[in-house]
Amino acid sequence: MSDAELVLRSTRVITPDGTRAASVVVAGGTITDVLPHDAPVPAGARLEDLGDDVLLPGLVDTHVHVNDPGRTEWEGFWTATRAAAAGGITTLIDMPLNSVPPTTTVDHLRTKQKVAADKAHIDIGFWGGALPDNTEDLRPLHDAGVFGFKAFLSPSGVDEFPHLHQEQLTRSLAEIAGFDGLLIVHAEDPRHLATAPQQGGPRYADFLASRPRRAEDTAIAHLIAQAKRFHARVHVLHLSSGDALPLIAAAKAEGVRVTVETCPHYLTLTAEEVPDGASEFKCCPPIREAANQDLLWQALADGTIDCVVTDHSPSTADLKTDDFATAWGGISGLQLSLAAVWTEARKRGHGLEDVVRWMSERTAALVGLDRKGAIEPGRDADFAVLAPERTFTVDPEALQHRNPVTAYAGRTLYGVVRSTWLRGERIVSDGEFTEPKGRLLRRAD
Numbered sequence: 408m409s410d411a412e413l414v415l416r417s418t419r420v421i422t423p424d425g426t427r428a429a430s431v432v433v434a435g436g437t438i439t440d441v442l443p444h445d446a447p448v449p450a451g452a453r454l455e456d457l458g459d460d461v462l463l464p465g466l467v468d469t470h471v472h473v474n475d476p477g478r479t480e481w482e483g484f485w486t487a488t489r490a491a492a493a494g495g496i497t498t499l500i501d502m503p504l505n506s507v508p509p510t511t512t513v514d515h516l517r518t519k520q521k522v523a524a525d526k527a528h529i530d531i532g533f534w535g536g537a538l539p540d541n542t543e544d545l546r547p548l549h550d551a552g553v554f555g556f557k558a559f560l561s562p563s564g565v566d567e568f569p570h571l572h573q574e575q576l577t578r579s580l581a582e583i584a585g586f587d588g589l590l591i592v593h594a595e596d597p598r599h600l601a602t603a604p605q606q607g608g609p610r611y612a613d614f615l616a617s618r619p620r621r622a623e624d625t626a627i628a629h630l631i632a633q634a635k636r637f638h639a640r641v642h643v644l645h646l647s648s649g650d651a652l653p654l655i656a657a658a659k660a661e662g663v664r665v666t667v668e669t670c671p672h673y674l675t676l677t678a679e680e681v682p683d684g685a686s687e688f689k690c691c692p693p694i695r696e697a698a699n700q701d702l703l704w705q706a707l708a709d710g711t712i713d714c715v716v717t718d719h720s721p722s723t724a725d726l727k728t729d730d731f732a733t734a735w736g737g738i739s740g741l742q743l744s745l746a747a748v749w750t751e752a753r754k755r756g757h758g759l760e761d762v763v764r765w766m767s768e769r770t771a772a773l774v775g776l777d778r779k780g781a782i783e784p785g786r787d788a789d790f791a792v793l794a795p796e797r798t799f800t801v802d803p804e805a806l807q808h809r810n811p812v813t814a815y816a817g818r819t820l821y822g823v824v825r826s827t828w829l830r831g832e833r834i835v836s837d838g839e840f841t842e843p844k845g846r847l848l849r850r851a852d
Contacts, residue, residue, distance in 0.1 A: 410434040411449035413831050415790065417457040418444065421464070421763050422782045431462065433788040436830030440784055457792055460825055463763050464782050465497025465529075465789030466745060467770040469554075470644065470668065470716035472737070473499075476522050477507025482721045482809050484526035487741060488845060490719075490807035492528045492835045494742040495791030495824045498771070498779050498848070499529060503536035503557050504568040505720075511536040511568075512544045513551045520847055527845030528834055529827075530789075532774065537579040537590065539569055545582050552849025554774040555589030555642070560626045561597040564691075564736065570597070577633060584639035589774075591642040594626035595692055607732030609684035614731035618693045623648040631658045634665055642773065643667040645718045647692040649702030656711045666713045666773060669703050671747040672738045674715065676814060686727045686734035688814045690720070704755055707765060714769040715762075717744045724812050739813050742806050746820040749795060753821060759795060775851050788831035797823040 413433040420429040420441070428444035432452070448454045468491065475483040491499055501519070503510035510516050510533055523531055535553035537545060545556060558579060559570035570593075571579060583590050599622035606613040627643055631654065634641040643655070646669045658665050672690060677697040681688045688694055706712040720737025728734045740747065749762050771780025778787045800819045803811035826836040834841050 411439065411452040413788075414448050414452050414454045415457060415462055416444060416454060417462040418459050419461040420782060421461065421760055426760060431782060433831040436788055438782060438784055438786050438788050441782065461759060461793045461795055462782065463495070463759065463791050463793060464767045464780055464786070465791055465827065465829070466495050466766045467498040467776060467779050468496050468716050468719070468741070468744070468766075469500040469714075469770045469774055470502065470718045471499040471741065472502045472505055472720040474505045474721070476518065478505050480723055480809070481505065484523045484531070485528075485843075486807060486809040487719070488526065488528035488531070488843070489840060490742040492827045492840065493807050493824065493838070495745045495793065495827055496741065497529050497789035497791070497827060497829050498532070498776065500532040500534055500554055500774055503534050504563060505565050507567060509536050509568050510534065510553070511538055511541050513547050516548060516551055516553065524847060526843055527847070528840065528843045529829060529845045530848050531845055532848035532850070534591065536568060537571065537583070539571060539575045542578055542582050545579065545588070546586055549586055549588050549850070554850045555591055556583055557591050557593070559593040560630075561593070561595040561600055561622070563593070573629065580633050580637055580639050580641070584637040587640065589640045589642060591644055592630055593644050594630055595622040596625040596629075599625055605732065607730055609729045609731065611678065611681040611683055611685070611688070611731060614689065615678055615693050615695070617732070618691060620648040620650045620695070623692055624651045624654070627651045628654055631655070631663055631665055635661075635663050638664065640664045645670050645673070645692065646703070646712060647673045647695055647699070649699045649706070652702060652706045652711050659711070667711065668714045668716050669707070669712050670716060670718045670738070671740055671744045672814060673703055674700065675747045675751045684729035686729060686731055687812050687816070688738070689727075689731055689734050689736045690718070690738045691736045708757070714773060715748055715765040716770060717741055719808070721808055721810055721812065723810055727812055739808050739810070740815070741808055743801060743813065743815050743820065745791070745793070745824065746799070746822040747815060749822040750820045759793070776848070777851070788828060790828040792825040792827070794823045794825055795821060797821070799823055
């Protein structure tokens, strides 16, 4: 206790044991104790009394496309990490595309790390990529510290990151299972996509018909079969199809090593409300109907879906044309993910403890970051301070990500992030940022 530097005190602190009034003690960037609210402040420590604002662990977003280097006009480490920090996210794991080069070799990983090193306002880790022709690069990337490997089962949208055919998936998964790595998969079956109606144009209903649920369901079924065959760890990315949930639940009950994520836009936006021509709502797989959304929420509640991540995938505004067939597919949501999920969660009877479990605890566990994801001794002192009853209206021009395009424009959301802390240092408060203090993370050996 004599080494304590900081005490954060709140009437509402979310801990693994529940929400309680507490004083959180920090030394050397680490949480050293969680004391009663009225405990004496250790000698030499600075007290930050947060009143009734909620102190929660910094969020861990394991699905972010930073696009830097190569497509920095779409997004970059400086802007993406500022947006994340403004939204209470203290750790992100960067996807291996849409940067150029993609993170598919150790040399490419080093390139990306060099670019990120002095621009990171929060901590950053990296996924590797599994391509048809880089099987021999997978173990070296694993040894270099990537957190796992991203693969597509249908075209990715960028030429430098081709998808895996089924035999290529088998080969990659066999290699990854050999060192007990993690394969994370964009699961849509290309045969179902090819046979779906492809009309193009501004009608959202036509775009939705072009990405049917059965494309996800079929791809997930095959992935589960392969995971079972190799006793491999697999993770289903951005699940949007409620029809796949019984299959996933059965696989988990059988002991298949499968985890699943969904995204704020699938939980808060519905196909019925997407205006024609509004491609800021376009993503793949697509935002589906309200009844399907209800199934996703039920699966979060019962644990079939493990976690919620943004799949932040921005582009320049000119790529968001009014033709859903040709517009870039991706939702920009880093800064708004906590508020968006909390706004819908509270309507459905969930508490902030649930949101923390989905967006911090389980995402940290997914990638093995045992110093992140909870307020308890021994963890990094990463925090978000939230006023959960306050609301704000989304103004795209006020967001920190590079291009002011968002599907949440004009929506009123609950949950104002007052400040964000990284290893005991306040990195943003009321819109004011410090210089970058983030670190580059690697998978724990």
